[in-house]
Amino acid sequence: MGFFSPVLDTLTLIKNLWSSGFDPVNFIQNSLNTFLPRLSLYALFAALPPYLAYKFIRFIITPLLYKENLSGKIVLIAGASSGIGEHLAYEYARRGSCLVIGARREKIIPVTADVSKVEDCQRLVETAIQHFGRLDHLVNVAGIAPLGLLEELDVVSNFTPSMDINFWGRIVQIASSASWLHVPRFSFYCASKAAVVSFFETLRVEIGSDVGITVVNPGVIESEMTKGKFLMTDGEVRVDQEMRDVQTSVIPVTPVGSCAKAIVDSASRGDRYLTTPSWMRSAFPYRVFSPEILERVNRWFLLPPPGRPATEALSKTVLDISGLKEVLYPPSLLSPDIKVG
Ligand SMILES: NC(=O)c1ccc[n+]([C@@H]2O[C@H](COP(=O)([O-])OP(=O)(O)OC[C@H]3O[C@@H](n4cnc5c(N)ncnc54)[C@H](OP(=O)(O)O)[C@@H]3O)[C@@H](O)[C@H]2O)c1
Numbered sequence: 181m182g183f184f185s186p187v188l189d190t191l192t193l194i195k196n197l198w199s200s201g202f203d204p205v206n207f208i209q210n211s212l213n214t215f216l217p218r219l220s221l222y223a224l225f226a227a228l229p230p231y232l233a234y235k236f237i238r239f240i241i242t243p244l245l246y247k248e249n250l251s252g253k254i255v256l257i258a259g260a261s262s263g264i265g266e267h268l269a270y271e272y273a274r275r276g277s278c279l280v281i282g283a284r285r286e287k288i289i290p291v292t293a294d295v296s297k298v299e300d301c302q303r304l305v306e307t308a309i310q311h312f313g314r315l316d317h318l319v320n321v322a323g324i325a326p327l328g329l330l331e332e333l334d335v336v337s338n339f340t341p342s343m344d345i346n347f348w349g350r351i352v353q354i355a356s357s358a359s360w361l362h363v364p365r366f367s368f369y370c371a372s373k374a375a376v377v378s379f380f381e382t383l384r385v386e387i388g389s390d391v392g393i394t395v396v397n398p399g400v401i402e403s404e405m406t407k408g409k410f411l412m413t414d415g416e417v418r419v420d421q422e423m424r425d426v427q428t429s430v431i432p433v434t435p436v437g438s439c440a441k442a443i444v445d446s447a448s449r450g451d452r453y454l455t456t457p458s459w460m461r462s463a464f465p466y467r468v469f470s471p472e473i474l475e476r477v478n479r480w481f482l483l484p485p486p487g488r489p490a491t492e493a494l495s496k497t498v499l500d501i502s503g504l505k506e507v508l509y510p511p512s513l514l515s516p517d518i519k520v521g
Pocket residue numbers: 258259260261262263264265266282283284285293294295296321322323324345346354355356357358397398399400401402403404405406409521
């Protein structure tokens with residue numbers, strides 16, 4: 181009994197306080213507000229060294245012990261008619277995988293599918309299962325970049341495709357660094373990518389290790405998107421290379437082949453996350469510890485002075501004056517031509 185007496189004493193104290201008009205709900209909330217943040221911080225400091233040691237050992241050992249052989253694996257890539265998806269198809273094919281590739285452009289792709297439609301998604305998966313009898317990797321690449329300040333958007337539903345397409349579903353999910361790095365004119369794009377990350381992180385909790393999930397956050401990658409193919413505020417998809425220059429500015433664009441290789445390597449290692457190129461991660465500490473700095477820099481750099489057109493943003497002026505475009509952008513991005521299907 182002696183062992184439990186402090187607990188019993190505390191319960192008796194609470195009971196007495198309660199009977200004298202004491203409010204236990206507020207007492208618990210106030211106690212948690214006072215003590216829990218400190219306690220969790222101490223717990224984190226205590227847990228961090230062994231956790232980091234574990235992560236480091238895993239980082240060294242995993243590539244030696246575990247690398248999935250992709251030869252003969254059945255891979256479904258949704259959104260493979262251009263850019264990252266197209267090059268993922270080449271990369272998987274080079275490693276001997278059997279591919280089912282889908283997108284909307286009929287002249288380019290064998291299985292036409294619009295991933296914003298549930299029945300098309302089902303048909304894609306059924307095609308893979310009927311033909312090969314199983315599915316090993318589901319790679320969700322399809323995406324579109326809506327471009328525009330919220331105040332310029334008259335009909336909000338013009339941007340709903342960005343939610344329907346970017347948010348769909350070993351699963352390899354192409355999200356974006358825009359899920360945590362908030363860029364003006366990409367509010368719907370950033371929101372859709374943050375949603376997709378959150379969805380697959382929750383799914384990971386639900387399904388445990390039964391199905392591996394690799395969430396990929398690309399930086400700025402050579403593709404039709406970085407040629408300037410945007411979903412405009414009027415609901416039409418057009419190529420606008422001037423606006424591409426405003427949004428991309430002097431950020432070095434990663435060649436799509438090396439991005440595709442990094443993604444397939446990461447998926448075959450069973451990584452949970454990949455940021456490619458890895459230098460994109462250098463902005464992440466600012467996102468965590470001083471988000472105001474990132475917000476201010478993005479506003480100052482990417483938005484023009486009040487009343488001026490977007491093409492007068494500092495981001496484009498710096499790109500034009502420095503003449504760095506041909507060094508920073510792969511040659512394919514200098515032409516506005518995209519594949520028609
Ligand atoms: N490029 C970058 O800098 C960058 C950075 C971060 C994240 N990402 C993400 O990477 C993914 C691939 O984009 P990308 O850069 O390679 O651009 P992209 O060249 O424009 O490729 C987009 C692909 O998605 C497909 N797609 C679009 N809407 C679709 C729909 N409704 N149904 C089926 N397929 C659809 C397109 O095919 P169809 O038009 O034929 O349907 C195309 O194959 C996207 O999710 C994008 O958000 C790109």
